Amino acid sequence: MPPLPIHFVQSASSLHQLPTSRRELAIIGRSNVGKSSLINALANRTKLAKTSKTPGATQLINIFELAPEGSGNWLVDLPGYGFAKAPRREITRWREMIEQYLTGSASLEAVLVLIDGAVGPTPLDLQTIDWLHHIDLPARFVATKADKVRPSKSKARRTEVLTLLEVERSDVLWVSASSGLGIDELRREILAFFAED
Numbered sequence: 424m425p426p427l428p429i430h431f432v433q434s435a436s437s438l439h440q441l442p443t444s445r446r447e448l449a450i451i452g453r454s455n456v457g458k459s460s461l462i463n464a465l466a467n468r469t470k471l472a473k474t475s476k477t478p479g480a481t482q483l484i485n486i487f488e489l490a491p492e493g494s495g496n497w498l499v500d501l502p503g504y505g506f507a508k509a510p511r512r513e514i515t516r517w518r519e520m521i522e523q524y525l526t527g528s529a530s531l532e533a534v535l536v537l538i539d540g541a542v543g544p545t546p547l548d549l550q551t552i553d554w555l556h557h558i559d560l561p562a563r564f565v566a567t568k569a570d571k572v573r574p575s576k577s578k579a580r581r582t583e584v585l586t587l588l589e590v591e592r593s594d595v596l597w598v599s600a601s602s603g604l605g606i607d608e609l610r611r612e613i614l615a616f617f618a619e620d
């Protein structure tokens with residue numbers, strides 16, 4: 424499976440700054456879960472989306488477009504939630520920006536919800552998933568950092584993820600931006616998502 428041909432379009436701090444698109448798929452999850460790294464892995468690039476060891480790397484709505492230019496097929500990288508070290512005012516501003524985008528974007532049709540596979544679903548993850556359900560936004564679950572889960576813990580962690588999310592095995596795709604596990608499968612799913620009429 425070739426890398427996804429993705430280019431950066433623009434950053435925005437508000438929904439109103441964005442041009443119209445054809446279809447959007449947003450990536451959400453805790454700060455540091457690996458959202459931006461996943462975009463880089465999908466594109467097989469290292470610096471397309473900004474990543475960082477410390478949480479809070481992504482602070483704006485970042486629009487990436489699938490080729491060709493002007494297709495209007497957007498992969499949207501968002502700031503993470505649960506970044507407790509930022510000033511309270513910043514946290515509120517980010518939350519409002521993300522919520523405004525997720526509830527207000529007309530062409531947003533689904534979200535990839537990233538769960539840190541090395542940590543397991545947190546209460547804040549579960550709360551966010553409930554809220555996505557509440558606003559009727561279809562979610563595909565992706566467990567990240569599979570390479571960080573020790574083989575001896577892998578089975579238990581996979582079961583824990585399914586139990587806490589209350590979903591079936593096929594509802595969670597395990598990936599690793601480092602090893603490449605699951606990346607081809609996700610590329611295929613994303614292409615299929617944008618290929619629909």
Ligand SMILES: Nc1nc2c(ncn2[C@@H]2O[C@H](COP(=O)(O)OP(=O)(O)OP(=O)(O)O)[C@@H](O)[C@H]2O)c(=O)[nH]1
Binds near residue numbers: 480502
């Ligand atoms: N081992 C391992 N580390 C990963 C993986 N994906 C991301 N990381 C690391 O996790 C850290 C956070 O990655 P980011 O992609 O910046 O996370 P993010 O979700 O975009 O974070 P925010 O922008 O702060 O919300 C970085 O140090 C990455 O190198 C992975 O699959 N395996």
Ligand SMILES: [Mg+2]
Binds near residue numbers: 459460503
């Ligand atoms: Mg990021």
